[in-house]
Amino acid sequence: MKGLHVAVVGATGLVGQEFIKVLEQRNFPMSSIRLLASDRSAGRKLFVNHEEVEVKETTSQSFDHVDIALFSAGTEISNHFSPIAARAGVVVIDNSAAFRMDSEVPLVVPEVNAEDIKEHKGIIANPNCSTIQMVVALYPLHRVNPIKRVIVDTYQAVSGTGAAAMEELSEQARLVLEGRSVVPHVYPHQIAFNLLPEIDLFLDNGYTKEEWKMVEETRKIMHAEEMAISATCVRVPVFIGHSEAIHIEFSEPMSPETARRILAEAPGVKVLDEPNISLYPQAWSVAGSDDVFVGRIRRDASHSCGLAMWVVADNLRKGAALNAIQIAETMIGRGWI
Numbered sequence: 645m646k647g648l649h650v651a652v653v654g655a656t657g658l659v660g661q662e663f664i665k666v667l668e669q670r671n672f673p674m675s676s677i678r679l680l681a682s683d684r685s686a687g688r689k690l691f692v693n694h695e696e697v698e699v700k701e702t703t704s705q706s707f708d709h710v711d712i713a714l715f716s717a718g719t720e721i722s723n724h725f726s727p728i729a730a731r732a733g734v735v736v737i738d739n740s741a742a743f744r745m746d747s748e749v750p751l752v753v754p755e756v757n758a759e760d761i762k763e764h765k766g767i768i769a770n771p772n773c774s775t776i777q778m779v780v781a782l783y784p785l786h787r788v789n790p791i792k793r794v795i796v797d798t799y800q801a802v803s804g805t806g807a808a809a810m811e812e813l814s815e816q817a818r819l820v821l822e823g824r825s826v827v828p829h830v831y832p833h834q835i836a837f838n839l840l841p842e843i844d845l846f847l848d849n850g851y852t853k854e855e856w857k858m859v860e861e862t863r864k865i866m867h868a869e870e871m872a873i874s875a876t877c878v879r880v881p882v883f884i885g886h887s888e889a890i891h892i893e894f895s896e897p898m899s900p901e902t903a904r905r906i907l908a909e910a911p912g913v914k915v916l917d918e919p920n921i922s923l924y925p926q927a928w929s930v931a932g933s934d935d936v937f938v939g940r941i942r943r944d945a946s947h948s949c950g951l952a953m954w955v956v957a958d959n960l961r962k963g964a965a966l967n968a969i970q971i972a973e974t975m976i977g978r979g980w981i
């Protein structure tokens with residue numbers, strides 16, 4: 645192996661496992677990989693490119709001789725270890741919410757604002773999963789016809805909460821089908837055969853933190869401070885794949901045909917939009933794919949400058965691991981690392 649010395653923090657988690665998979669699949673130029681997690685996982689062995697690698701506990705010394713660290717172990721761990729790694733000269737690409745709205749930290753989706761990477765001071769933030777897929781679909785349209793307002797409703801998979809939530813959905817589904825009672829642990833209520841309009845904490849303004857992340861992060865990534873955005877985020881009993889119903893108000897009218905043509909040529913987007921044969925993006929079929937899928941593109945009957953569409957992506961790949969690795973690849977490709 646030739647290339648960079650890479651560390652994955654949270655390597656045993658859902659996103660960490662996806663990091664390893666994406667690094668392998670994309671033949672990322674690595675000369676070494678360090679797998680880090682909590683002391684609970686220290687000593688566990690994982691395979692990377694068919695070689696066994698031992699998981700180590702994350703400590704302040706974990707980042708010596710590392711070039712890039714991919715963090716996905718939660719906000720607390722990022723808050724503690726990312727600055728330590730950055731001070732040691734490591735480029736940190738952080739998946740948590742710890743630094744996303746920090747004005748010193750670029751928040752990047754390479755298809756939208758790759759140039760912002762250059763401003764980094766050691767830490768680059770990976771946006772929230774539901775934000776990433778939305779901006780990949782919005783930005784190519786916004787460039788042509790500036791967007792004034794966005795209303796988005798999300799249908800988010802349980803994998804967005806981590807490995808324990810995947811297990812909770814499986815277990816609850818089994819119990820419900822057996823006619824037995826369910827005691828929720830990860831979520832405040834039963835998630836099997838149910839929908840929960842609560843993702844992350846409630847804020848004083850009535851929105852949840854997840855909904856507010858979509859507002860603030862979208863504006864920061866798209867450099868669109870004036871854009872009016874409102875989100876309702878809903879957890880659904882789906883394992884992988886976030887879906888979004890998005891209503892857009894443009895500055896000028898835009899036909900569905902024009903939007904389809906622009907999106908068909910946009911990087912990272914695939915249009916699946918043939919309603920007459922029931923062809924539209926679905927969570928189960930996009931799981932494992934890299935693209936952001938768009939369908940159901942139609943005029944919004946409630947506004948003359950409005951369009952509505954349905955956007956689906958794999959939250960663990962484009963929503964987390966893949967986007968972070970694309971940031972690293974952009975840096976390599978442009979000679980920024």
Ligand SMILES: NC(=O)c1ccc[n+]([C@@H]2O[C@H](COP(=O)([O-])OP(=O)(O)OC[C@H]3O[C@@H](n4cnc5c(N)ncnc54)[C@H](OP(=O)(O)O)[C@@H]3O)[C@@H](O)[C@H]2O)c1
Pocket residue numbers: 653654655656657658659660680681682683684685686702715716717718719721739740741771772773803804805806807808959960963964
């Ligand atoms: N899932 C998604 O779609 C998604 C999308 C974007 C961002 N994220 C973010 O990515 C992070 C992880 O998500 P996930 O879904 O992978 O969660 P997860 O499956 O629960 O995994 C959590 C990971 O964090 C590690 N960890 C926990 N405590 C630690 C400690 N004290 N020191 C070092 N490592 C520790 C765990 O290691 P052990 O196995 O040793 O406990 C595990 O590797 C979260 O910040 C989440 O918000 C997730």
